[in-house]
Amino acid sequence: KAGVTQTPRYLIKTRGQQVTLSCSPISGHRSVSWYQQTPGQGLQFLFEYFSETQRNKGNFPGRFSGRQFSNSRSEMNVSTLELGDSALYLCASSLGTGWRETQYFGPGTRLLVL
C-alpha cells in the first residue's frame, strides 16, 4: 500500500505570497492532520480533518487554513507568507479519528520564504 504522499516536496516563496500544499493519505484513511516543524518551535499541530470537516485546530493565525476533499485528500493554504513560516510541513493520515488511531506521516513539504 502506498504511503502518505505530499506535493510539492520543496517550495520557495517570497514574503506576502500565498502557498498551497497537498497531501494524499494512505488509501482508505479518512483522517488527515497537519503539523509544522521548525528548529525553534519543534513540531506543532496545525489542524485535523475527518470526513471533510475540521475536527481540531492548533494555535496558529487565520492565515493558515485547510480543507479536505471527498476522496480524503487534503490541502493546506498559507496566505500572506512571513519569513517565520519557513518550515517543514508534515501531513499525517489515519483510518479514523481519535486517540486509538495511529498516525502515519508523509515525507513533508519544505517551504522556504524569502
Next chain:
Amino acid sequence: GNSVTQMEGPVTLSEEAFLTINCTYTATGYPSLFWYVQYPGEGLQLLLKATKADDKGSNKGFEATYRKETTSFHLEKGSVQVSDSAVYFCALSPNSGAGSYQLTFGKGTKLSVIP
C-alpha cells in the same frame, strides 16, 4: 496544557552501546504515549506506543514503559547500530476530550551512532 520534555541532544554512541533517551510528560488524565523516529530527509515513523499505565511498547529492539507514577516514557535499546542514527521524538495524545487527536511532541533528540 499538555507538554513533553525529552533530553537534549545530540547523543553520540559507539555501535553496540546501550541507549536511553529520557522523556517525561505533563498531561491531564492518562494520555497515550508514542516514540517517533525521523531519518534524514524523511517524515516521521511510529516506532512504538503505549496507551495505558505499565504498558510496554517495543519494536526493532527499542522498548519504552509507560510509568504513570513518574510521568515518564523513556526509550531504551540494548545495542544500537549505525542504522539507528536519526532524530527521536517523544509524543503524547490525550485519551479524551476535544484535543483527543492532537499529538504533542517533545523537541527531539538527535542520535548519532559511530562504528
